[in-house]
Amino acid sequence: MLASALPVALGVALGGHLSRRLRRQQLARRFIRLADDVPLDVLLEREVGVPVRDGNEVALHADGSIFDALEREIRSARESIHICEFMWRGTGDPSERIGRAVLERRPGVACRIVLDWFGSKRFDPDLERRLVASGCQVRRHAPLPDPFRCNHRRVLVFDGRTAFVGGFGIWKSWLGNGVGEEGWRDTAARVRGPAVGDLQRAFDDSLQAAGGQPLPAAAYPRLAPAGPHRVAVVASTPAWARATLAARMSYALLASARRRLWIANSYFVPDRSLQDVLLARARAGVDVRVLAPGPWHDVPLVQAGQRRTYRRLLAGGVRVFEYAASMMHAKTILADDACAIGSTNMDSQSLSFLWEASIVTDAPEAAAGLARRFELDLTRSYEIEPGAWRRRPGAMRLREAGAAVAEPWL
Known part of the structure; x- marks a missing residue:
């Protein structure tokens, strides 16, 4: 009985992954298009589906x-x-x-x-x-x-x-x-x-x-x-084959950036659709920076998945830093003067499978505080240079290849 159920379970898992992947690619294109004309608060209320409270x-x-x-x-x-x-x-x-x-x-x-x-x-x-x-x-x-x-x-x-x-x-x-x-x-x-x-x-x-x-x-x-x-609460619940509120919030914030997009994230394994939004913002001249964990990491497989994204992001103009002072566990996004703070990571777990809660706010003091701390954290980090990254050791490349197998669930 177990043997007969296994193919069904694998088929359901694969079907859910393919459905999520297709839906997210569609959402990425939609949010990139809409964000040119629609302000973030309208995106949050209309496209994410959460109220923005004054x-x-x-x-x-x-x-x-x-x-x-x-x-x-x-x-x-x-x-x-x-x-x-x-x-x-x-x-x-x-x-x-x-x-x-x-x-x-x-x-x-x-x-x-x-x-x-x-x-x-x-x-x-x-x-x-x-x-x-x-x-x-x-x-x-x-x-x-x-x-x-x-x-x-x-x-x-x-x-x-x-x-x-x-x-x-x-x-x-x-x-x-x-x-x-x-x-x-x-x-x-x-x-x-x-x-x-x-x-x-x-x-x-x-x-x-x-x-x-x-x-x-x-x-x-x-x-x-x-x-x-103004504050919007994004309390997300799992969705096997659909886009969660957490995923929609991420697309909205990333696509809305016009000057700066500074991301600090502990489990940074964005799928290709999120990478597409980051690259679109970098091509548009936005200062896109990612601060992720470096030597200190509590989940080595996730770190390998994180580093697997670097080649494409670096080639597209995204600057990537790794925090060297301890485990980087923050989950913040600073998009111009709007910011998100909470439990939501930029990975498939948070954006598909987990119960999450974050806020999005236009509070200037919060944006200024995040910016100051981001800049301080960069002094405790090292930047990943494209040339040096191409020369990284073979063992690191092998770990990245291994992480690719589990990427839909990282």
């Missing part, structure tokens, strides 16, 4: 500073603490620190936590018992029916009024300042204002997918303007 405040948090901000919000919460986290693991700081803050929350504050079965498989069982005993609801995003469709989101919402998104995990690798083996480089954003309601809905969807009940109406307070900025 009246928000956005603040950036880099590296280990996120844990100070989270602890403050947890201890200040008066109504609810909602945490959807792909990776919460281990003992000690920051796991114990954040867990202690939750345990010491104000009386009567509701606590709901959704963890991914894979990313948080080493969640401290003693901490989980203490959390449950304190009245906190802890749920797992289950591996069935599809073990590849993990919940990769990092969405934390407090009192329905303040939310955080980013690429961080609650683990020791995110301590520090983005330098050194145990100090991964990452960026998160704090959001206040009407867009928090959309992030609360993203948490609500994750909670229900993990078997929880829908949030009560009180979890959605009426949100007054908190700042002058």
Whole structure:
């Protein structure tokens, strides 16, 4: 029976891949064409399908500073603490620190936590018992029916009024300042204002997918303007053969750039359609730069897939840098003065198979902050020169060829 099912499964997988590939090529051409005349906010609402909310405040948090901000919000919460986290693991700081803050929350504050079965498989069982005993609801995003469709989101919402998104995990690798083996480089954003309601809905969807009940109406307070900025929340769910919201968001941002397109991404394995958009922007005179992981990488196969894209990108005028100070784990895009921050990588996993959450904003302070940090990170990186890349060792080429086999699922 297993032998007869295997060809069917392989056929379904291949069919899904071919369908996604065709659909993405069509979308790439569509977004390149539309972006010449359609502003980004219209692309987001009409082509991606997400609302763009006015009246928000956005603040950036880099590296280990996120844990100070989270602890403050947890201890200040008066109504609810909602945490959807792909990776919460281990003992000690920051796991114990954040867990202690939750345990010491104000009386009567509701606590709901959704963890991914894979990313948080080493969640401290003693901490989980203490959390449950304190009245906190802890749920797992289950591996069935599809073990590849993990919940990769990092969405934390407090009192329905303040939310955080980013690429961080609650683990020791995110301590520090983005330098050194145990100090991964990452960026998160704090959001206040009407867009928090959309992030609360993203948490609500994750909670229900993990078997929880829908949030009560009180979890959605009426949100007054908190700042002058526009924010779109892109909460993406898997789609086997269609284009996800995460994929559409990526096309929209890349195609909309007219001056600069600066990408920092931890798992940078863009398929040919995304490469086409990057190359089209470079041909149009846009300053296109990619900052990806270098010597420090936690998934060697993904790094080989990442480097397999360099030849075509470099030949087309895209500048590529590898971060040398630690693991580059940020997932940010700076397209002119618009920016995206969240959990979404530029690979097939994020754009097809995973639950993701990112924000897109026009906040000038956020764009300026991302630009400053990108420029600082470049001083801790080395640029991939086309001539030197053509002379790279044969062993590296062999690893890239091996990654090509798994590329549709990297």
